[in-house]
Amino acid sequence: MKKIIHLILIFAVSTQVFAQKLNVPIPNNPAVKVGTLKNGLKYYILKNAEPKNRMELRLVVNAGSVLETDAQQGLAHFLEHMNFNGTKEFPKNELVNFLQKSGMKFGADLNASTSFDETIYQLQVPTDSAKLFERAFQILADWSNYATLDTAEINKERGIILEEERTRGKNAQSRIQQKLLPILFNNSRYSSRLPIGKTDILKTFPPEEIVKFYKDWYRPDLMAVVAVGDFDVAQVEKLITEKFTDIKTPKSAPKRTKYEIPPSAGTQTYQILDKEIPQSTFQMFARLPREKTTTQADYRTDIAENLFNQMISTRLQEASKKPNAPFVFGIMGYSPFLGGLDVFQTIVLPKNADGMEAAIKSMIDEQERLKRFGFTKGELERAKKEYMVGVEKSFKEKDKTKSAVFVNGLVQNYLQGSAFTDATFRYEFAQKQLDGISLDEINAIIKKVIKEENRVGIIVGSEKDKDKLPDEAKLKGLISYKNPDLKPYEDEAVLTPILEKIPEGTKVVSEKKIDEIGVTELVFGNGAKVALKPTNFKNDQIVFSASSKGGTSLYSDADYFSAELASTIVSQGGVSKLSDTQLEKALAGKVAQVYTYIGELTEGIGGSTTPKDLETALQLMYAYVTQPRRDDEVVKNFLKNEKELLTNSIKTLTPEKVFGDTVTTVLYQNHFRRTPNKPEDIDKVNIDRAIEIYKERFADFSDFTFVFVGSFEIEKIKPLLEKYIGGLPSTRRQESFKDLGISKVKGKVEKNVYKGLEDKARVSLQFNGNFDYSEEELVNLDALAEVLDIKLTEKLREEAGGVYTPSIRSSYEKLPKSTYNLTISFGCSPANVDKLVKITLDEIAKIKANGPEKVDVEKVVAEEKREVELQVKENGFWNSYLLDQYSDGEDLNYINRYQNQLIDKISIESVKKAANQFCAENFAKFVLLPEKK
Missing domain, CATH: 3.30.830.10 (Metalloenzyme, LuxS/M16 peptidase-like)
Known part of the structure; x- marks a missing residue:
């Protein structure tokens, strides 16, 4: 007995010494x-x-x-x-x-x-x-x-x-x-x-x-x-x-008062309703004293709180996917607030107003479950892995981190007194302290933040649902309820690998270097093409994508909704023998994000990873397209949620939703595949057919092109690519997309939409048509949009004072037909619509007649040069650019010509020509106005 007491005393003393060692300031970045x-x-x-x-x-x-x-x-x-x-x-x-x-x-x-x-x-x-x-x-x-x-x-x-x-x-x-x-x-x-x-x-x-x-x-x-x-x-x-230095502080300068938010007793409840809110939510805020982070002990506590937030978020995400889950999504988290406070926030979105009480109960149950039973050892270990991944990534990228990332820490040091550490300290501190953060420490945070004092619970919802939503007295009872039948969270162990059998793959059968843009093309024995662009923009990043022609265009209208949701449905089930939830657990501590999609004209893959986790990402990609796991219960829950959300949005259509739907429907002449989704459309989704379509789209990789950009050596990753990309199925089928004949309305169209309670209007002016899709036309269309952005900001905002920020956007597509769109949109007073539209069209007419002002062209050229300087140093830019060029059959070296030659060809005459070409006979004017009284 004396020996046990002696050990306890030793532990207590060592804990005190441990705490004292960390009771020192957090070192600021010495380079600042x-x-x-x-x-x-x-x-x-x-x-x-x-x-x-x-x-x-x-x-x-x-x-x-x-x-x-x-x-x-x-x-x-x-x-x-x-x-x-x-x-x-x-x-x-x-x-x-x-x-x-x-x-x-x-x-x-x-x-x-x-x-x-x-x-x-x-x-x-x-x-x-x-x-x-x-x-x-x-x-x-x-x-x-x-x-x-x-x-x-x-x-x-x-x-x-x-x-x-x-x-x-x-x-x-x-x-x-x-x-x-x-x-x-x-x-x-x-x-x-x-x-x-x-x-x-x-x-x-x-x-x-x-x-x-x-x-x-x-x-x-x-x-x-x-x-x-x-x-x-x-x-x-x-x-x-x-x-x-010469700037003086006035002698009679007022004192800078720090204002605080006073506490309130117990839990207060409120109901806030509005006619135009489509979704009802429950929100609860426990306001807590602000905890400052000044010592290393505080920093260790911050890490523990980060783990706490991660674990609670994962639990709620898992709960939302269960069959008959009472909510679409739920959020809980501990974070800084205002007025010297922190806050523990709870938000839940029920499937519908009828389910609000059940959704609130489920969130309160989760809080009570945490208070009674805490977290599990497995949850904590996975959260530690995830945390360490972020810290390691920051450390590895410390010499490739953008300046903007450092700014906020320095700003917060000035405003809040928080330390601005560097990546090396964060990495070394996490290495030393992370393992020692115990389950007891995490569970102590639960007691600290889930409080019933100084707390408010609020229902935010639609006036149409008032009778279905709990009133303030009922809400107080729901929040206070303690479920006696709660059981601890069951943390399922995951032992199954992503792939039980590694594919044999096929070898590279051809290799081609495109030195102008630093790309190497490989073709594998199964026909799959891979474009590799090694870069030094990041030390620890690889991004990749792939596409093939086909998409939903190949399927009938009867199969359309099944095809459109096919990749989403498959993603709900996980891969191989791992459910989606189990897969998340299996990937803890790894950077391996992969997704598949089926678009209108193409199907494809996207993802990102690190050099260390590249094989895991490739295994995940391989599993998604060859071994998708079916989970009908999870899918049915997902489809039910989608239908409920659509039902709710239709019950209370926002002005913005009505306007956007009207613009799309009119522009595309009410084409079936461009009309807004309705709740009954979800009923047309056939799970069997959706999975069949998914497998059809990813049955043949002989016509897929993959792009990999980032930190890798080609010869080192070749064996992995041969296994996982060279091993993908191949039938050598000849396939392309189908032109569905979807086109925008021709001529002049005007449509007013009357929706909304407020004195506000929204204007959308759209020019569209066919064009040649030449490099010159692409450059000049974008230049025209930039010139209009400058000029309309000057005329509509600065001179007329009639708008906050006009938005001018150009877009174009090569397939199935080469088309362009130029959209000018702005918000304004209903009384000013006609005047501002006239100013806009007058400015376009001036450019068509005389060309833009020289100074505006100079600004566009300067802005484009500065922007592209940064773009070509981004892995993400090259990933999307290369895939687009391959998909459209365009020259990969276009970007170099654009940067070194084509920008300088933008001129008064070229923009004038573009205005006459692109602001032509196909013109649609849409105006959102308040409801007529």
Whole structure:
């Protein structure tokens, strides 16, 4: 007995020593240069070479909408807009103009965001131009202290802000949010300070109010500059010092108050209903004190909480796939919130309103199951494997990680004080600590986060379902119910391999090198072709894809729905002797994502993996196409869910859904295969036929082309490809797709759709037709879309103040016929539809008559060059590009010609020609308007 006590004492002492060892600060990334100017501005500088010749810049302002006075509601966000509309060095719209000429795109490379507590401005800037490099820091300095805030510009911007509020705020989701947030924020200051503000204030505020907000809160002691990129650190530090040192903090500057969300007693319940919400959900939030991560012991706790979230997510995903599961999906998780709080969140989507009570009970049961029985050893071990995979990947890619990835950690250090560690520390720490995280530690988190105090439970649903949904009193009872018959979670062991027998395969019968693009083509004995492009863009990534002509086009309308859902149905069952759930467990700790698809004209495969797990991914691919596992019960549950979701969406059609369906139906002349799916369509799915179609589509790989891009050596992976791709079935059938004769409506079409409660409209203008699909036409169609994007942003947004953001998209297809589409869309006030459409068509007419302005062409050329510089350094780009070129029978070397020759051929005349060619007689105008009263 004394010996046992002695051992317990030793354990207790060693635990204390262990805890003391970790009670030290988390080391920050030593490569980051951190400094503070005399005026209080903080800066973070990190040299990082990915992508080459680029840097990410952020100006972080520790001030957001929560600091607004009653008379300033919405002005933090308004000020963010104004910083793009005139500063000391860049009057009016010269800032955006200058950056576009330098090849940067507004939105992608140049943007900003305003939240409750902070405002963040972002730039991605090329570093191979000395002038642009210097000017980038001047831009940040201008934003911080030198905005002109011209009254005329403020008045012009009011319309744009109001259109942003119309676009984002006048819908069912926003109406729900306006009721939900005061509940979540417990009527704290956050409740009355939504960043978009109040419409009446935005329309009428005097300019001196926004000037006051700027002077009060945009000051160096509340700012940080973050710079990460391919540059010289000393030069960046010198520029920050030079541009920001002279900025002063006002002597009478107000104190930066930290607002909190007060607790509420027990569990409060609410019901929030809206006419346009198609799906009913249950949401529950337990608000908990914020836990800061400052010591290594805290960091170890963070890892444990990450494992907790992973395990609970996996459980719910597994539960949703069970026959007769009462919900379509469920979410639980522990994460940071606002106002000094963390939150444990629960969300569940029932199959329909009738099933809401059962769905809520099932989620409460899962929480109670966790509290009573905890997690299992197997769950924890799999979660540790998954966690370590991510850490190892980050470590292996530490010299190939993009600058943008580092930025958020530095921003959060400034705003929250959290550490910015590097990949080496995270990897070494996980290696030392992960194994030691016990089941008891994880189960202690359950008790910490599943609380009945300071908790709110909310039903969000459709007014049409009010009688079917539990009221607030009923909801409180459901949440409080404790099921006495709960049993522990049963964790099924998985011992079966993915493949019980490895295929013999066939050898390479021909090999061809295409040196211009670094591709090697292999053809195997079964006829399958593989294009290999080794790259050094990532150290630990391989992406792959494959396709063959055929698809659903080969099947009758009677079989259409079975064919369309065939690959999804098969994916529900798993492979070989492994169910989908067992397969997930078997793959724990491996990076092997594989999916199959059957499209209209092709069937194919996609996936990603690492060099270490390539064989596992190939085995999984082989199993999916040769040994799919049938599971009728799971499939029936999936189909039932799909039918219920469609039924719910039809009961409460959103304006956006009605509009989108109308556009598609009219454009495609009500073709059977372009009409919206209906609940009864699910009944037409025959599981036997779907599986038969799937097997037919993947019965012959002699006409498949595979593409592999990433970190590999061709000779080393050849034996694996010979086994798993060379071993795929082959019948040498001659097959292609069938032209179904689906075409868009010709001539001029106009259609108004009346749906929705709010005073908002949506406009979609579409040009379409046939074309030659030549390289010149492809380039000029895209250039036309880019020119229109620049010009319509200028005319509709900046000059007319009538839209928030116009969207211009070009698209084209070679097969079955060469067709193009040019779509211009925007949201606006119903009263402004005709005026804005006229402006749009007038601008197109000007380009058709005179060509675009020279400066707009220069911007497009610069933007395209900068964009393609980055694209060709991405594995994902090459994977999709190569497969598309093979599928369409196009020249693989097109990308080099585009980058080195074709972009420079974009001209005033070429865009003018494109406007006359592509903005021609086939024109459709669709307008969504509010319901007539």
